[in-house]
Amino acid sequence: MVDTDILLALGAAYKQVQAGEYIFREGSVASFYHQLVSGRVRWSNFDESGKEFIHNLIEGGESFGELPIFDGEPYAANAVADEDCVMLRLHIPVFKQLLTEQPELHFEFSRLLAQRLRFKFVLSKELGSHNPESSILALLKHLKARRKNVCSDCTRINLTRQQIANMTGLRVETVIRTMRNLHDKGKLQIEKGKVYC
């Protein structure tokens, strides 16, 4: 989101993490603004029974973990490297100073928060409807619109059924069965197990 040169000029540092490593944990206090350079970060919570709920799969170029920067509370979820990752980290006070000096950049981040919130609005509404079809379609529609987690030059969804299950609170089997139904109804295409929409 922020130009790499600007971040580096302000003293941001690169950090590498291997797949599976935690970048930060739910409940811990934030010190940095994080921007992913390459790899994929899984942003998730675990409930009492140990089931993982994935809020977002962050890809190269995106920032993550912004909530504590703006509301001063601890992290709301865990960030785990889903693949080997490279990221840039900038101390929060420096980042906030940057936003103060560049109102357009601040508006960029307000836009980001608003977009994330809008998605949560739609998804929470669908989760509340207890209708697997509409939950899955809402998720896919969102991903497609944001060109997230899709093949860069086609319409193939880059997520496993398990990941979709973990993003909607459903079970793999339910996701598999529901997506087959959606395929039969023509609302998405499945070829050799790969999903296109």
Add this chain to the structure above:
Amino acid sequence: MVDTDILLALGAAYKQVQAGEYIFREGSVASFYHQLVSGRVRWSNFDESGKEFIHNLIEGGESFGELPIFDGEPYAANAVADEDCVMLRLHIPVFKQLLTEQPELHFEFSRLLAQRLRFKFVLSKELGSHNPESSILALLKHLKARRKNVCSDCTRINLTRQQIANMTGLRVETVIRTMRNLHDKGKLQIEKGKVYC
């Protein structure tokens, strides 16, 4: 959120609506920043089957309908006057100009977005867990922390079971039974039907 005098000086106008009237509808384009002076506004969507999902019950002093201001998309939900309401409205360009000139105020709104998003994080996680007890407790905990929809000088929850049902995607009967269980477990108090926590 914004000082009333400042809003008026910038040309904001008062608007009154009667209980039940729509202030704006899902999908329509936004022109104003809205700030509630008195009354209560219901922020909700209807799903295909006509069931209402309430995202928020806005009370005096709060702003609402900020998403389109920041991401430029249409309204994500309906705003209906839950009681007779008085609100202040300011044209969006003027409002954004104000934020540009006052970075601290802009940070206030970033904080608001972050808080709303944090709540959605928690709630969507709970909705995904398909556990009525934790969904209801998460909602009540949030309301208590924000001192929202509670009696001003006690701990009585100012919501009906139906409203709680509409905010969690559950059914009234499930909410009633689950809250009785929570009462029996000592996790909240019910006296003459009124809920304290």
Add this chain to the structure above:
DNA sequence: TGGCTGTTGTGATTTGAATCATAATCAGCA
């Protein structure tokens, strides 16, 4: 005071997603 409306409360039944079990495919790789 009684009647009306909205809310809370409770039982019986249904339903669909979770769960359990197990098979079929696919992708990566030696």
Add this chain to the structure above:
DNA sequence: TGCTGATTATGATTCAAATCACAACAGCCA
């Protein structure tokens, strides 16, 4: 090419929330 682990697929069963039906109660006001 064949092996291996991850992913997709499918059938049978269970279980909890939705649904349906109706009773009890509280608050309001004519």
